[in-house]
Every structure is written in structure tokens, then in C-alpha cells.
Amino acid sequence: MRGGAKGQTGSLVRGQRAAAIYTLIGSAKLNGLDPELYLRTVLERIADHPVSHIQDLLPWNVAASLLTHASEAA
DSSP: OOGGGGGGHHHHHHHHHHHHHHHHHHHHHHTTOOHHHHHHHHHHHHTTSOGGGGGGGSHHHHHHHHHHHHHHHO
């Protein structure tokens, strides 16, 4: 790594993390989900969720259970 680029590494990582969060929020919206509810649900489940089934936590796979939960609460 060049000398001038050392300080930029942290901001690059933060930018990548922010991009991932914005992508999840956008995907949740496109799937008709409340982004806050979706993120809260995923964060509650992720610690005990097997890595081999991480796709189960994507917005289009969580949508049915969240929409069912929302209609029951109404």
C-alpha cells in the first residue's frame, strides 16, 4: 500500500458497510417491507442462524413472514 493511501483504508471499509446497509434497506423497500422492521428481524435472527442458510434472511425470503406478522398485528 502506498504511503498516502494508508489513512483511506478505514473510510473505504466504512463506505462498503454503508453500501451494504443501504442495499438491504432498498431491497426491503422493493419487496414491500418496512425497512426498520426487516433490519430488526434480521438482527434478532442472525446470531443463531446457520451461515449455510443465510439466504433465508434476504428480504424476498423474509417478506412472507413479516407481511403475515404485520397483518396479524393490525
